[in-house]
Amino acid sequence: MPRSSALPPSLLTPLLLALLAGPLHAQTTAPELRTIKTLSARDGNRGAMVLRAQRIDALLGQRLMAQGEVELRHADTLLRAPSLVYEEAKDEVSSPGPVELEHLGNQARGHHLRLQLEAFIGELLEPQYRIAQTGGSGKASRLDFLGDKQLRAADASYSSCPREENVEPDWELQTQRLELNLKDNVGVARGAVLRFLGVPILAAPGFSFPLGDERKSGWLPPHVGADNRSGIELAVPYYFNLAPNYDATLTPFAMTRRGFGADGELRWLGEDLSAELSGSLLPHDRALGQERWSAQLRARGELLPGLRTRVAMETVSDDDYWKDLRRRISSPTPRLLAREWLAERSGHWGTPTAGANWQGYARMQAWQVLQTVETATRITAPYQREPQLGLRLRSGSEFDLGLLPARQRTRLEGSLELEYNRFTLPRTAQAGQLAGGERVHLLGDLSLPLGDTAWWFTPRLRVNSAEYRVSQALADGRRRASRTIPSFSIDTGLAFERDSKLLGRPVLQSLEPRLLYVQTPYRAQDQLPNFDSAPRDFNVDSIYSVNEFTGIDRVADARQLAFGAVSRWVDANDGDERLRLGLVQRYQFRPQRITAEADGVNRRFSDLLLAGAAHLSSPWWADAAVQYDPDGQRSVRTVLAARYQPGPFRTVSLTYRLTRGQNEQMDLAWQWPLWGRSLKSNGSCQGAWYSAGRVQYSLKDSRVTDSLLGVEYDAGCWVLRMGVERLSTGLAESSTRFLLQLELVGLSRFGSNALKVLRDNVPGYRPLASDKAP
Known part of the structure; x- marks a missing residue:
């Protein structure tokens, strides 16, 4: 579980850590210095050393003295200085400076260097450093190298702002002492102060922080907000790194209009199951004079081998929570909060070529609906499923009909869904909704898809059967009802392509006509309950649906043909779709009685749908969709969009x-x-x-x-x-x-x-x- 570091100063990591371990840009080497790709070991222990200078004086086995544009390379360390002395017995190099030091690609400049090369132990006074990975730089009064994995800096600073002579950067992080332990990936800062435009905005006498991406307990950056309902809010999170696979965050907060409270989050990651639990508590809301809270649970994984499960629950204390404390609601529909539990298991029956894939599932689904006082803004509550139990089967068999080339075989595909639901209403449902009931439904589908990349032809036979038992009598007095509705459809289309030009550009133009014929008999459904069906949005995609309703409870009668075509102009060089134009309409061979319109549909031709998109010029994009009523000679729905992004x-x-x-x-x-x-x-x-x-x-x-x-x-x-x-x-x-x-x-x-x-x-x-x- 990745987590941000424990305190903003935790990003002190770049502050000299890069001198030992960061892959950063180095200063350009002198033109005459060649890259050394391989260095052999010396004496079986020490790495090889390469030294270049204008003058070298040597006492063999004791000391080397180099002067004039001195460059020394040892393993991943590169050192430049006007002069230096190397004590072979100590494996120590020293230089009065100025010294340029690069280690693993990082840079530091300073004076009076003393460094044991192999052990990487020594010191550098008045260092300045730059870290190319972040673009930041800093300085210190003294830098102590305590080994290949440890260092200590005194009076260290860091900033990503450009540094100018005698001008302080806009922001700077300053510490009295910094200790970095790369072996344990832990850093310790003493006397840290963050200054912005010369003003200290954050200070800590001492804290530890992780090096790199490792998690570490500590304070996270504060949240400051304000709104007209809660006033000014200040929240300061504290992160607990409890174990490698679970952690927690506690966030005390204060609101000027509502008082004090706390947010909390607990995360757990296991091999087979992961979970997140979060919540918020406001013990006494001064504005309302009551306790207010929210709770959320997210979990997924396998409780048993092959049994996948998912839990998603969110609840709040009152109906106005989404108005007053909206930031603490994670649902994309803040007035409709889901509480859901799902368990499913899947497998395969038979052989790979002759068998069926199956999926069994169980679900509990409930809703908390946050209603308003205004009647006009109250929302219709969806039905809850307590429970939902189902089984799905899908199978396909290949055989040769002699209709396709020898290399292609026809495939007969089928599916079956059997499901039981018990529907109930949330507590805050509006009056007038059917109280609830039970439903068992069966969906069957059998199709024979034919075609290749240039055409397709798919006949399909469907059946939708449902049986109901309701707790409140229907309009005709019944408490039980059933119906079975078959449907037959043929979906076919072609794809034509040609080379063309558009505004002088070479393009590949396509023409893709499509037909969908649907035959569904009429079955009276106005007396039956409607637990989960709603009209589909009428657009260029939904017009090719066999049923214009979603869900199970409503099936539109139809003897109709949807027809249309889309043409695309695709840039031959970069594959960008420069232009797309489409037109689609539906023809009714007989009046339609079950539809989203109250009195059915008696028109032969439906509204005309036109859609298009254009990217003719690099910075311009345009999209349009129009639903046009030919009888009224006006648009019913229109969406026009343009974007300019130079x-x-x-x-x-x-x-x-x-x-x-x-x-x-x-x-x-x-x-x-x-x-x-x-x-x-x-x-x-x-x-x-x-x-x-x-x-x-x-x-x-x-x-x-x-x-x-x-x-x-x-x-x-x-x-x-x-x-x-x-x-x-x-x-x-x-x-x-x-x-x-x-x-x-x-x-x-x-x-x-x-x-x-x-x-x-x-x-x-x-x-x-x-x-x-x-």
């Missing part, structure tokens, strides 16, 4: 959505530089301001629904993010959150997680420090 950190997207009679919305998102980014003579940046955000505007209601407005300042070695996020929580209610995050490149991030908010909301957003962070 380069990194520059993107603007605009989307228009219309569902006639329901909503009409504009969605604007962007990331764009405002001003700045002037370069100094040493290549560093004076800084640049960027804007990023998203605004959703309802044309129907003439109001902004959700919005995010942010600005970012990139100083090269640090990034400041500020923003305001507004989310609608009701017809006339919203929550506003203030975002503030400071990222010290190569060290850590402090404040609220503004970076995640921008990534989630701005299409094409790119973090400003993404090309600089380690």
Whole structure:
């Protein structure tokens, strides 16, 4: 389980650790020094040494004195100095300096070097160092080499900011003493202070931290946030490295409007099972005068050999939790929290060529529905499955019909699903919903797919059979009911290709017509319960579905033909799809009685669906989808989207959505530089301001629904993010959150997680420090 280090100063690891173990860039060697690929051992113990200088005086077996552009190479160590002395008896080199030292590719410069080459024991005064892996550099008053795996530095500092003469970097980490033990991968810092723009923002008298990616107990970077419902929040996590396969995090927090509380997380990773348990407790919410809490459990693995299991549970204390403490809800639908347990096992019956794959499963699924006081914003609760038990079978047999070339064999495919469900309603379900009941259903499917890469022809026979027993009488007084509905379909299509040109570019153009014929008889279902069916979204993909409903409980009667075609223009050089145009429609041979429309469908031709996408010019992308009503001669649904992205950190997207009679919305998102980014003579940046955000505007209601407005300042070695996020929580209610995050490149991030908010909301957003962070 990877985990961030224990305290922002834990990234002191680069602070001289790289002198012993980091793969970093070295200074360019002198032109006359050739690369030494192999060094043989000397005396069976010591590694070979190569020395080059303008003058070398030697007392054989005692001392070497070198002067003038001296270069010494020993194993992974390279040393440059005006002069040096090598004591052979001690295997020790010394130099008054200035000295340039490279070890495993890392760099350090200083004075008065004393170093035992083989043992790597010695000292370097007033060292300055640079770590190419992070782009950071620092200095110390003294550096002690305590062996190949240990070192100690006094008055050490580190920063990724460019260093100028007599100018302090924008941020710097300073320690009185730093000890690094590479054998145990542990570092100890004494008297650590983090300064930003000359102001100390974090201090610790002493702490230990992991070297590299190893986990270590300790404090993590604090979270600071603010919103209009909870006020200012400060949370400081503490990480517990309990064992190699489990850990915990405890995060005390304080909110100015609500009081004190704590978040917790426990993670466990086993060979067959892994789990995460997290929760939050606010013992006394001063704003509401009550206790508030949340709990989440995620687990998956094998309880028994071959028996896979998954648990996902989330619950909160009250209906307003998603408004007041939304950051502590992980569900993508914050008003609908799932509690689910699933166990399944699969296998194979028979031989590989004549047999069946099977899967047995059991599931419990419940929901916590967070309802609002406003009737108009209350949501319909989905049914719970307590339990769901099922068995699926899938088989295929190959044989020769003589319809295909000799190298291809026809395959008859079949599947069967048998399932039992007991449906119940959550406690907060709205009045008027059927109380619940039981259902046993059987789904059968038999198909004979034919074709190759240029065509396909697939006849298919399906059956959907279900039997119900309900706890509340149906409209006709029955408590038991059943129905069986067969369906036959033929799905066929072709694929044509040719070489062509588009705006002068060579392209491969394709034309892909497709037909889907469906024959499903009418069976009355209006008196039957509906536990899990809903109309499919009407689009270019769903129009080729055999049933226009999802789930089991509703099967649309049909004698219809869906037909259409799509054409693509693919760049012959890079394979990019430059243009795509598609058109599809459905024809009814007879009126349809079971449909998403209240009175059925009496029209012969359905609405016309048109879809397209274009990438004709490098920075421009466009997508469009239109559902057009030929009788009313107007569009029913329209989605138009365009994106302009000329380069990194520059993107603007605009989307228009219309569902006639329901909503009409504009969605604007962007990331764009405002001003700045002037370069100094040493290549560093004076800084640049960027804007990023998203605004959703309802044309129907003439109001902004959700919005995010942010600005970012990139100083090269640090990034400041500020923003305001507004989310609608009701017809006339919203929550506003203030975002503030400071990222010290190569060290850590402090404040609220503004970076995640921008990534989630701005299409094409790119973090400003993404090309600089380690």
